[in-house]
Each structure stands twice: as C-alpha cells, then as structure tokens.
Amino acid sequence: MDTFTLIALSGLGLGALYFLLASGLSLIFGLMRVLSFAHGAFLTVAAFASWTVLRHAAAPSLGLLLVAVLVSSVAAGILALVTELTIIRPLKGKVLEQLLATAGLGLALVALLAAIWGPDEHMIPQPGWVTSTTQVAGAPIPNTRFLLIGAAAVTMVVIQACLSRTRAGLVIRAGVENAEMVAALGIDVKRSFTAVFTAGGMLAGLGGALAGSYYGGVSPYLGDQMLIFAFIVLIIGGLGSVQGALIAAVVLGLAQSLANYYVQNGVGDILVVALLVVTLLVRPQGLLGQKDRLV
Amino acid sequence: MNASRVLSEAEGTSAGGHALMTLTDVHAYIGRSHILNGVSFDVTAGQVTTIVGRNGVGKTSTLRSILGLMRRTGAIRLDGRDLAGLETHEIARLGVGYVPEDRDVFHGLTIAENLRLAERRGTAPDYDRVFELFPELKTRAGQRAGTLSGGQQQMLSLGRALLNENRLLLIDEPTKGLAPRLVREVVDTLARVASSASILLVEQSLAAARRLSDTVVVLSEGRVATRGPAAEILADEASMRRHLGVGES
Numbered sequence: 001m002d003t004f005t006l007i008a009l010s011g012l013g014l015g016a017l018y019f020l021l022a023s024g025l026s027l028i029f030g031l032m033r034v035l036s037f038a039h040g041a042f043l044t045v046a047a048f049a050s051w052t053v054l055r056h057a058a059a060p061s062l063g064l065l066l067v068a069v070l071v072s073s074v075a076a077g078i079l080a081l082v083t084e085l086t087i088i089r090p091l092k093g094k095v096l097e098q099l100l101a102t103a104g105l106g107l108a109l110v111a112l113l114a115a116i117w118g119p120d121e122h123m124i125p126q127p128g129w130v131t132s133t134t135q136v137a138g139a140p141i142p143n144t145r146f147l148l149i150g151a152a153a154v155t156m157v158v159i160q161a162c163l164s165r166t167r168a169g170l171v172i173r174a175g176v177e178n179a180e181m182v183a184a185l186g187i188d189v190k191r192s193f194t195a196v197f198t199a200g201g202m203l204a205g206l207g208g209a210l211a212g213s214y215y216g217g218v219s220p221y222l223g224d225q226m227l228i229f230a231f232i233v234l235i236i237g238g239l240g241s242v243q244g245a246l247i248a249a250v251v252l253g254l255a256q257s258l259a260n261y262y263v264q265n266g267v268g269d270i271l272v273v274a275l276l277v278v279t280l281l282v283r284p285q286g287l288l289g290q291k292d293r294l295v
Numbered sequence: 296m297n298a299s300r301v302l303s304e305a306e307g308t309s310a311g312g313h314a315l316m317t318l319t320d321v322h323a324y325i326g327r328s329h330i331l332n333g334v335s336f337d338v339t340a341g342q343v344t345t346i347v348g349r350n351g352v353g354k355t356s357t358l359r360s361i362l363g364l365m366r367r368t369g370a371i372r373l374d375g376r377d378l379a380g381l382e383t384h385e386i387a388r389l390g391v392g393y394v395p396e397d398r399d400v401f402h403g404l405t406i407a408e409n410l411r412l413a414e415r416r417g418t419a420p421d422y423d424r425v426f427e428l429f430p431e432l433k434t435r436a437g438q439r440a441g442t443l444s445g446g447q448q449q450m451l452s453l454g455r456a457l458l459n460e461n462r463l464l465l466i467d468e469p470t471k472g473l474a475p476r477l478v479r480e481v482v483d484t485l486a487r488v489a490s491s492a493s494i495l496l497v498e499q500s501l502a503a504a505r506r507l508s509d510t511v512v513v514l515s516e517g518r519v520a521t522r523g524p525a526a527e528i529l530a531d532e533a534s535m536r537r538h539l540g541v542g543e544s
Contacts, residue, residue, distance in 0.1 A: 167411075174401045174412050181399040184362055185413050185455070186387035 005139040007261045008254060013145035015253020016152035017214055020207030021230035022237070022245040023155060024200030030176040030240030031196050033095070034088055038102040039204045040227030041109035042079055046072035046208025047218040048113060051124050054212075062127045065213070072209035073202040080201020084194050106224075113220040121219040124212045144213045151210055152249075155203065159242055172196060176240060229256075232272055236279045238289020247287055251275070315340040315463055315493050316361070321369035323353070323360040330356045331367070332517040338463065343489045345496045345504045345525065348514035349540055354497040355396055357514070358465045361495075362386055362393060373463065388415065390462035394469060396497070398452040402441030406432050406451055409440050413455040425454040428484055446477035453481075457488065464488070467497045482506055501539070505529050513538045 021043055028034055053068035054060050060068075083105060091097045130147060133140035163169035171192050175182045183189045204223075211226065212218045233252055237244030252272050260268035279286060314337040323331035331353045338344045346354045360367040363383045371378045378386055387393065401409055410432070414420045426433040429450040435443075440451055449469060456464055469485060470478040482503045488494070489507060498504045504511065508525035515538050521528060529535065 170404070170408055170412055173408075174404060177401050177403060178399055180364060180383070181395065181401070182412070183383040184364070184387055184393045184395070186384050186415050186459075187412070188382075188384045190382075 002137070002139040003261075005137045006141060007257050009136065009139075009141050009145045009149075011254040011257030012250065013148040013214060013253070014257055015249040015251075016148040017207055017211055017226065018229050018233045018253060019152045019246055019249035020148075020155060020210065021204055021226055022233040022249055023159060023242050024203035025230055025234050026237065026240055026242050026245045027159070027172070027196050028200045029234070030242075031172055031179065032088070032193050034098050034102075034197075035231075036083075036088075036102045036197075036200070037099060037227070038083055038105040038109070039200065039230070040223030040225075041106040042076040042201050042204040042223070043208040043211065043226055044113060044218070044220060044223035045079055045109060046076040046205035047212045047222055048117065049075040049205075050209040050212045051122055051218045054125050055122070057125055060125050060127050062129060065127050065130065069206060069209040073205035076205025076208060077198050077202035080204070081194065081198045083201070084197040088197060089190065089193070106227075110220045110224065117220070119220060121217040123217045126213055126216070130213055144210075148210050148214060151206060152246075155206070156242070156246055163242075168192065168195065229272065232276045234286075236276060236286055238286030240290070241286065241288040244286055244288030313340050314338065315374060316495070317370070317372045318357070318361070319370040319372075321357070321360055321367055321371060323356050323365045323367040325356075325365065330365070330517055331360060333369070334514070334517070334519055336512045336519055336522055338493065338495050339510060340493050342509035343494045343496055343507050344510045344512060345498050345508035346512045346514055347498060347501070347504055348520075348538060352514040353517045354514055355467055356517075358393070358467050358495065358497060361465060362391065390460070392456035392459065392461035392464045394452045394456045394464065394466040396467040396471060398445075398448045400440040400443070400448050400451045400455070403439065405437050405439055406443075407436040409451055409455060410458055413458045415459045418459050420458045421460065422458070425457055428457065428487065429454050446473055446480070449473065449477075449481055450484075453484065453488075462493065464492055464494045466494055468499060469496075470498065470500050470503050478503065501529060501535065 021039060025036060025039055028036055050068040050072045053071050054064060057064055083102070087101045087105065088098060091101060130143055133142050134146065135141070163173055171182060171187055171189070175189055175192055179189045207226070208223070211222060215222070229252065233245055233248045236252065237246070237248035252275065255275065256268035256272050258268070259271045260266065316338040319335050321331055321334045322329065334353065334357060336344075346357060348354055356365060359365045361371055361378070363378065363381060363386050373389055373391065376389070401412070404412065410422070410425065431447060432451060432454050435447070440448060443451065453469065456466075466485070469481050473481060478500070485494075485507055496507060498507070505525065508529070510522065511525045511528040512522040513520045513528065513534070520538050521534060
C-alpha cells in the first residue's frame with residue numbers, strides 16, 4: 001500500500017507536469033489552430049533559466065525557487081511572444097508552414113542550448129523542503145510531487161477563472177468557436193492570439209522550472225521528451241479542451257508510472273502510446289474534443 | 296415600409312439621401328476562384344438596400360468583402376472613408392454591424408455572454424432597445440446559445456448587431472431556414488429596425504424584399520445585373536425570372 005501510494009502520487013506529479021505543458025498547447029490550438037512544436041524548447045529554455053538562478057546557491061530558499069519560477073515563466077513568455085509576432089503571425093492560416101517553422105525553431109533552440117552549456121545534464125540545487133519527503137498513508141512522498149500537483153491545480157483554477165470571469169476569457173471562448181465572427185464584432189482577435197500564445201509559453205516556462213525540480217536536473221533535451229507526452233495528452237484530452245487535457249494528463253501520468261513500476265520499466269511508455277492509438281480509433285476527437293477538430 | 300419613408304417618397308424625396316457606402320469595381324476571391332467581378336453600387340443612408348440573386352452569384356461575398364473577410368480589390372468607402380487596408384475589427388468599429396447568414400452565435404456562451412461580447416469600447420450598449428425588440432433574450436439570458444431554436448438564434452444574432460449604434464447594418468438572409476411564422480416575426484422586426492437604420496440586406500424571399508427594401512441590387516455571375524428602386528425592380532417579373540429563376544416567392 002505504501003509503495004502504491006508513492007507510485008500513484010509520483011504519477012500524479014508527472015501528470016501535473018504534462019498538464020502544465022499541454023494546457024498551454026491546448027489553449028493555443030483551441031483559439032489559433034496552431035500546433036506549436038517549439039513549446040518543448042520553451043520549456044527547456046525556462047528550465048535553464050531556473051538553473052541559472054539557482055545554480056550558485058548552496059542551499060537555495062523557497063523564496064529563491066519562487067524567483068526562479070517567475071524568471072523562467074517570464075523568459076519563456078518573452079520567447080513565445082517573439083515567436084508569435086515573428087513566425088506565427090506572418091504565417092497565419094498556413095498550417096504546415098507554421099508547424100515546420102515551430103519545429104525548426106525548437107531544433108535550433110535545443111542546438112543553441114547544447115552549444116552553450118553542453119549536452120549533459122546539469123544538477124539544479126533545490127530548497128531543503130523540495131528535496132525532503134512528507135508521510136502520506138505511511139509512504140514517504142517527495143515534496144516535489146506536491147509542488148507539481150499544487151502548481152497544476154492552481155493553473156487549472158486560474159485558467160478556468162480567466163476563461164469564465166474576464167472579458168479576455170470571453171473573447172477566447174468565443175474565438176475558439178469562431179474567430180472570424182469575433183473580429184466582425186469589432187474585437188482585435190490578433191491581440192488575443194498573441195496573449196494566448198504568450199500565456200502558453202509562460203505555462204511551459206512554469207513547467208520547465210518545476211521539471212527541473214522533479215528530475216533534479218536539466219539538459220537541452222528535457223523539453224523534447226516532455227513535448228511528445230504533452231502532445232499525446234492534448235490528443236487524448238481533445239484538441240483545444242483544457243479540461244480534457246487535465247483528465248488525460250492525470251490518466252497518462254498514473255498509467256505510465258504504475259505500469260513502469262508494477263510491470264516493467266518502459267512498459268508505461270508503451271501503454272501511453274497504446275492509449276493514444278485506442279483513442280484515435282475509438283474517439284478521434286478525444287475525450288472532450290469536438291468532432292470538427294479531429295487530429 | 297415605414298410611415299416616414301412612405302411620406303418621404305410621396306413627397307418625392309429620399310428618406311436618407313447621401314450615399315453612406317459606395318462600392319466601386321469590387322473584385323473578390325476565394326482561393327483561386329473569382330467570386331465578384333467588378334461590383335459597383337451605393338447604399339443610401341437611412342434606407343434598406345437589398346441584394347437579390349440566385350445562389351452563388353456573390354451576395355454573401357459582397358457583405359464579407361465589405362467587412363474584409365475576403366481577399367478583395369476595388370474601392371469600398373464608408374461615408375467617404377476608404378476601407379482598404381483596414382482589418383475586420385477596425386471596419387466593425389467604424390459602425391458596421393453584421394448579422395451573418397448562419398447567425399454564427401457562439402453556442403458555448405450564454406445569451407448574456409453573446410451580448411456582452413458584442414459591447415463595443417467607447418459606446419454605451421443599448422440593452423433597452425435589444426430587449427424591447429426581443430424580450431426573450433432577457434428572460435433566457437442565462438441559457439446557452441447552442442440550445443436555442445433557429446428563430447431564437449436569429450433574434451440573438453440581430454440583437455447582437457443592434458446593441459451598438461451602427462452606421463450600417465449588413466444582414467445576410469435573416470429569414471433563411473425559418474418557419475413561416477418566424478419569417479413574419481423577423482420581417483416585422485426588421486421593418487421596425489429599418490425605421491432608424493441604414494441596412495444592406497441579402498434576401499432570397501421576394502416577399503420579404505418587397506416589404507423591406509427601398510433599393511434593390513440584382514447580382515448575376517458576380518456582377519450587378521440591374522439596380523434601382525425596389526418597387527420598380529421587383530415588379531419586373533421577366534427580370535426576376537431571368538435573374539432569380541422565380542416569379543414569386
């Protein structure tokens with residue numbers, strides 16, 4: 001039972017990490033119909049930003065970790081903003097070109113990070129609380145799991161509050177249905193596109209900072225691994241559905257962790273791909289997606 | 296036709312007078328298809344100008360071209376201001392309201408949210424006017440638009456356009472797909488709206504066009520085939536048969 005609790009909460013932590021990346025991708029696809037392959041690199045840049053803030057501290061405080069999270073989110077947000085203005089916007093409506101351009105940017109950023117800091121993993125010093133454990137039902141749970149689950153829960157609440165209680169959220173919800181009609185009502189949809197892409201980048205940044213805590217280190221290839229699973233979460237949850245992404249992230253994180261532990265290491269990854277295949281065959285629009293947004 | 300307009304015509308004057316919108320040699324394209332082939336006509340202020348024609352002649356494309364929703368060339372002027380280079384939201388903010396062919400209400404939003412979204416910065420939304428015309432929009436404010444009937448969605452789409460003080464309303468086939476009773480209601484409402492607004496209307500129903508229009512523009516193959524006073528154009532049965540394929544609707 002102790003082991004199950006540990007593995008299950010670790011799975012939820014992993015799912016929370018997937019959600020942080022997938023929620024931004026989901027918002028972006030929902031409004032803009034853009035699949036950004038650069039988001040993995042945004043996450044990696046943010047993780048390196050977090051490492052830069054924390055690397056020289058022998059025993060960083062929780063306050064410094066918070067600073068690192070903020071710096072990471074802002075760095076990824078600025079990167080996303082520049083990407084939207086210089087790549088996504090000029091290629092508006094050209095789906096394949098946008099996809100290739102963001103994939104190219106992702107590759108270039110990873111190569112740049114590897115050229116500057118090398119391809120190897122760098123350990124990130126963590127505050128004492130983060131590296132310690134808390135007993136849950138007799139199991140010692142690493143606090144990073146609670147950190148990730150808490151961050152994902154707060155992110156979900158903030159996204160829902162923004163979507164349901166602000167005018168910007170109203171514009172996004174309407175734009176997801178029909179961006180053309182939103183513009184015909186006199187609303188500058190392009191500004192919403194830029195804001196959502198930037199917010200998606202900041203969520204990737206948050207994920208990057210916390211991924212560094214979860215894995216204890218950062219390498220230029222961190223985001224690439226995460227991006228694959230984030231896209232699977234996105235597809236299983238339903239393209240453009242943040243709630244769907246949350247459900248899929250929890251299911252995938254749990255399934256992956258439990259299968260890797262109880263069956264054999266590596267089986268969890270195969271199970272995730274199997275779930276993707278089953279979803280595409282049985283319900284191609286995903287759990288909460290709409291039928292006009294098939295993969 | 297409203298009383299003031301009948302009086303104006305009896306006196307031999309136009310209710311509005313000046314050309315509110317002018318289209319000159321407008322060409323529009325969807326991909327490589329050339330949809331409009333040099334459309335030119337005026338929309339007179341204070342009047343209802345109705346575009347009629349067979350399916351696929353470019354009626355909806357004309358409205359979408361005005362709003363910048365299609366690639367187009369030629370000149371479109373609103374009160375003398377060239378709309379070239381303006382984006383859709385900028386054209387709408389100049390005071391152009393749009394009621395699209397398929398209503399395009401936001402299904403996942405409530406009625407109240409649909410209306411709130413249409414509020415324009417810098418102008419006071421006229422909810423009293425909207426709720427006077429469509430009381431149901433007030434009583435059902437919390438209902439999701441996707442659960443409304445076709446007629447109710449049309450009311451919401453019209454209400455959304457009437458919330459702001461627009462200089463011109465672009466209304467695309469407001470009676471399309473509605474039951475006869477609802478068609479009468481919508482036409483009655485439009486007749487009331489027309490008493491205080493300038494409207495460029497696309498309408499397939501000749502009966503509705505006769506009731507509402509001051510001026511008619513007949514489109515054929517992406518060009519203006521004929522235009523003139525509604526009473527004269529719509530009474531020409533041979534022309535209607537030729538351009539619309541019907542004598543009566």
